[in-house]
Amino acid sequence: MSEVLKVENLHVDFNTYAGKVKAIRDVSFSLEKGETLAIVGESGSGKSVTTKTLMGLNAKNAEISEGSQLLFKGQNLLDLKESEWQKIRGNEIAMIFQDPMTSLDPTMKIGMQIAEPLMKHQKLSKEAALKRALALMEGVGIPAAAEHIDDYPHQWSGGMRQRAVIAIALAADPEILIADEPTTALDVTIQAQILKLMKDIQQQTDNAIIFITHDLGVVAGMADRVAVMYAGKIVEYGTVDEIFFNPQHPYTWGLLNSMPTTDTQSGGLQAIPGTPPDLLEPPKGDAFAARNQYALAIDRQEEPPFFKVSETHYAATWLLDERAPKVTPPIPIQNRWAHWAQLKGNEA
Incomplete structure (x- = not known):
């Protein structure tokens, strides 16, 4: 192409x-x-x-x-x-x-x-x-x-x-x-x-x-590919399978958890709390931090760069920094990750 x-x-x-x-x-x-x-x-x-x-x-x-x-x-x-x-x-x-x-x-x-x-x-x-x-x-x-x-x-x-x-x-x-x-x-x-x-x-x-x-x-x-936008920025970017089954940004997790699906037993739909920020004065650091239950202290101080997940997949979240603590995402996202691991295993 x-x-x-x-x-x-x-x-x-x-x-x-x-x-x-x-x-x-x-x-x-x-x-x-x-x-x-x-x-x-x-x-x-x-x-x-x-x-x-x-x-x-x-x-x-x-x-x-x-x-x-x-x-x-x-x-x-x-x-x-x-x-x-x-x-x-x-x-x-x-x-x-x-x-x-x-x-x-x-x-x-x-x-x-x-x-x-x-x-x-x-x-x-x-x-x-x-x-x-x-x-x-x-x-x-x-x-x-x-x-x-x-x-x-x-x-x-x-x-x-x-x-x-x-x-x-x-x-x-x-x-x-x-x-x-x-x-x-x-x-x-x-x-x-x-x-x-x-x-x-x-x-x-x-x-x-x-x-x-x-x-x-x-x-x-x-x-074929998906760009996830929040507060005027792209926060995650990847192939459609990467975004659906290996999402890395908490905002993408929130969007997926608010969508009904038969593949990932969620037990109910979850709304993203709060509202988007006022872009007259964008917040310091990660614009999603105020709505993000997984936010780190640095999220309120410094805007995250894009971290490379794969050759085609990038996400702007400090959770991907090697110094970040490991967090446990919601169960529906864990199910998606398990499905992704199965897909990659089948490819291998």
Whole structure:
């Protein structure tokens, strides 16, 4: 696989009346062609701000620090002017938004909304673009597409509207598809259909996907790699199996313990106590320390670096320091570790 995107040392602040909100604090990750990277975390952790930055869609009060880099095809996207962004946005990097009803223009026919990016980016005629739009509607599983190409969004169900949004995002055959919680507003059955559709499309086009979600259950079936975000930072990063079965950061433990599963008998779901910190004044040390029952004294004094767990797995927690005392994680996490040891034993 080849690298299509590299994010390095990304810092994003928002200037507000109350002060400067440090929304993204030194985020780095890469994305390979044909892979799915999931970014997970609670609301307010910085997931959506990260992806809006990748699309050049942040609000005017956003301030990106010098030294931040978004490298796409060797070019730093942060150096682009708005006119240059318009050539990339929706063409080479496209986005599926969370709520299809607010993503679609209620006054415009759906077929025309799908055709519009083709007319803009590929300079197709209206007739040719609508023909391609029809093929896209069929490709995303819209039944009797020819009969519904002139429908308006209010005439469709939530699941069908989300398929239309996916068709719009795929219209120009982008290299990177960003999906910002695309199944949150859908019921479980439709959610499964949309996720399968995205995987099928990826296998056909070999595009890269960044999948934003707070639902770790969705991640298990979608992602190749996972970045766990908390308080504007990535705190753990690894393959999907490493994050699910060998998690190392207490925040990741908390997220997993709040998710129902049949694999690890938990005896009940556990909520993470407390609330995320105020990023107007990020706390000293580890931002998760105040909510972390396993916090060490150093967590309140010094921010942990990334510790290497494996060639593909890193976690920012002082518990991985060789000087740290050994702690016993919750039983569900111990069960996951046991499953991981069994997986590694079978590989050997």
